[in-house]
Amino acid sequence: MCVESGIVDYSKNAGDRFEKGDELAVVRTMDGQVVERIHAEMSGWLAGWFEGVAKYPGAALGMVAVPDGKDMPMVVDWASLPEDTLRA
Numbered sequence: 001m002c003v004e005s006g007i008v009d010y011s012k013n014a015g016d017r018f019e020k021g022d023e024l025a026v027v028r029t030m031d032g033q034v035v036e037r038i039h040a041e042m043s044g045w046l047a048g049w050f051e052g053v054a055k056y057p058g059a060a061l062g063m064v065a066v067p068d069g070k071d072m073p074m075v076v077d078w079a080s081l082p083e084d085t086l087r088a
Helices: none
Strands: 006-010 023-028 034-039 044-049 062-065
Antiparallel strands (some): 006 023, 023 034, 044 062
């Protein structure tokens, strides 16, 4: 998520693996001045970036995948989902 407005220069491609602390993107002003560097909060894989390069504060940049684990944040525990959640 961006804290600053600007043009985003992505450092990783979809499918790339990254480690906690790796740089994922750089936010620049129109004249190229770096105003923010986006770093990974945990290790995982880049699923993909959202469309567009002009971003505003609070804008989500893309989606990542992280391994399941007891130390990882989860929105909902898998066991609490209804049985038909993953059916096609």
